[in-house]
Amino acid sequence: MKIYLKSHRKSIATILLLTGILFTSCENNEDLNIAPETTVSDKDIFKTPARIEGLVNGIYKAFKGASLYGGRILLYQDQKGEDFINITANNFTGYESWNNSYSSGSNDVNNLWGQAYSAINNANILIEGLAVNQGVITEQKAKEYIGEAKLVRALAYYTLVINFGQPYNKDAGASKGVPLRLKAETGPANNDLARSTVAEIYTQILKDLDDAEAALPQSYSTADLNTTRAHVSTAIAIKTRVYLTQNNWAKVIEEAKKMVPQTQAPFSTTASDVKHALQPDITVVFSSNYATVESIFSIPMSSLDSQTGQSSIAYIYNTNLEYYLNPTGILGDTQWRSSDKRRDLTRTLSGKQYFKKYAKPSPFLDYIPVIRYSEVLLNYAEAAAKTGNLTLAANLLTAVHQRSDASYAFSGTVTSDPNLLIEAIWKERRIELLGEGFRGPDLLRNLQTLPAKGDNKLQTPAVPSSAVNYIFPPANTELAVNKLY
Template identity: 90%
Template sequence: MKTYFKLYKKLVVALLLLSGIAFTSCENNEDLNIAPETTVSDKDIFKTPARIEGLVNGIYKAFKGASLYGGRFLLYQDQRGEDFINITANNFTGYESWNNSYSSGSNDINNLWGSAYSAINNANILIEGLAINQGVITEEKAKQYIGEAKLVRALSYYSLIISYGQPYNKDAGASKGVPLRLKAETGAANNNLARSSVAEIYKQILKDLDEAEAALPQSYATADLNTTRAHVSTAIALKTRVYLTMNNWTKVIEEAVKLAPQAQAPFSTTASDVKHTLQPDITVLFSSNYATVESIFSIPMSSLDSYTGQSSIAYIYNTNLEYYLNPTGILGDAQWRTTDKRRDLTRTVSGKQYFKKYAKPSPFLDYIPVIRYSEVLLNYAEAAAKTGNLALSANLLKAVHQRSDASYAFAPTVLSDPNQLIDAILKERRIELLGEGFRGPDLLRNLQTLPAKGDSKLQTPAVTPSDANYIFPPANTELATNKLY
């Protein structure tokens, strides 16, 4: 397979243990009680519950890669839109994504590809290993671990397909996507694998998420674990995102109603152990409490396990100030008033507005949001509007917006017209989810042009859906090792 899979079995399993124990097997990332083991062979790796738990943690650790959900993937996706202006033209901090100038040799392209497939392979190793080595842990615990692995695999493939594949809505997924690797790989024997179609990738993503929902626990013992490890709500919430990407409005609603069964505010969850609802003050989510019930899934950071310098999204946005908020982007839209609490997640430097949703100083301990309850409500709102339930859609939109700007009133004409309502929802996504990796995917799923943007120093032209750089190019590491790509 790729160069990052060219490992002997003993090395693979040892590295999985070493990486896994540093993630989040308990609430305090700095207080783990699984001792490092550096000489465990592949035949012994599934022989004790502690070693298996180390493998589970290794899946999350791989998913936390700096170029994946450690933060930079969010950066790559947001910079494709028009809401940030680049200052430094630094290729190591996402400029090529902002400029839509990636090549197959770009570091970002290869690092994202490698991180996603490493997370996928770690998941595959655990799934296969638990099937072979039964009885070491309880059947219920094995079921849970496999559910966690499938959720991480699903979200890793989703991240790949929205980046390197044509939008599903272009041709109902008929285009070629990426290689679908579902077997554990510990060597280079199976490098050559043709790409599956975009539709086949989505089918597998949804299969994994359905199976994860059936296998995962309702909750964990602490709020931190409910935020940093997958549970039932995590799988459901992510399905609303995937179905939204496919314009499958009926299925978005079917999943969303599991988490938001009420027809009006506060839209809190009643059917699951974790009672998801909107945190009254959004700034709390990005400053003092990363484990509220709004944060359905986040990537934790600790002083022993965080990213520094250009690997950190907080460094790029808030410490080194490499991007400022475009005054003619969503920042300047009348829907985002200056009295909106979400303005507190920006700051002014030399007359420009900068983004400080990730505001912790070095060592950058901000948790990275993967999915929040507010996104689920906005996914639900869009699907409701698309299927004609304008009253429900308007209630969902208002719940999210008025959480941060209670006195704001949408014009009656906006709430009663489907097109205007959907436009308001898409704007709300840009305000609410700013810097969380949604602008690029939202443009692509709607087959919209990537807008031109810039200032007097740096500009980038628009990119249409028919342009080659509308999607990311394949990674050189894959092209060099997979003759069937």
């Protein structure tokens, strides 16, 4: 990991605090009115509850970087699939991902790498600092903050390993992944660190998520905080995703059952303080209320703290119109009928359909979804189908689909055949989670070829799982400082 402030130990702590003060779950948050302190030394950074809370907010702020969950990582991951057609061939707006042509010098690769490790290091600084600065805040509050740090660290490592490491299912995680950094870094002394295996990284991710589940609060005081800060069901939901990536069907089911106790619709949660459920109208989730109980974890935007221009996924998709929906992709599949409410999240212009889940104009205040309840239901459905419980799998799939297209019914031929049912679940993921960063990871976890796509202006060939460009190359910024990579 490149240490950009490697000679300034004091500066790192100060920047963590000051950027943390500016991260907020809604633009009216009183934290925006705090006058920032301009100099805070390492020995003082953990001396007040307010400064410690600033560090916690700083972890989320780093996770919100433009190249991470500020939105662009969703773009990079979706463009590996076939459901969007690029128009501009602009390397600054994800074209190299669409074209599978990244190099170690690509801006996207280096920015993603740096942002993910910044979030990880921020989490490590908080975890270590709270361990040696006890008594400033209550033991319970420190435990919860560490849980939040571990959840963000787990998600950052998951993002790194699925993009820069070979798929876990290729060799049960035996191949090399990325460096596993679990210590706070404030200088260049530990830049040289060999890569851990993919399996080792997944082990750490799941340990962090288990620890987070045990430490996090059940809920917060407002719906917005329940959406923008990690709580118990956030950790459980993310575990269903991680286990699905490993084809660990039994563990997906074990975790999903904590949230989804029923075997028939409506599949709302009952055990946790936050009663997760599908929002009856999916367009509400992406337009008028970003804090429904369907949105388990989202990244907030405010008028004082949002991504702008080419840093914004909304600008790329809906303002500058750099990608349109492939008519021969999921848009043209019969499982996605014209009566489906999810069609309202697209718009037609000059004969092409464009994507508008993120439809707010500048300053682009759409919250960015990290995980929604509908994904948990589909993760559960796939695991149920893979383990032979076709009735449960079909019920879960139907609940997600009929939320947006109430009259649609999956045929008995589909629901009674495990292969056809799984195919229908995979299609449903492409419809329901379109533009949320799932198509590429779904192809990779199933070791499927990255499909060819294009139109009469731009085309890109298929990429088999054996090809070197099946995953992202390592970042030059890491290669330049880590002799053991």
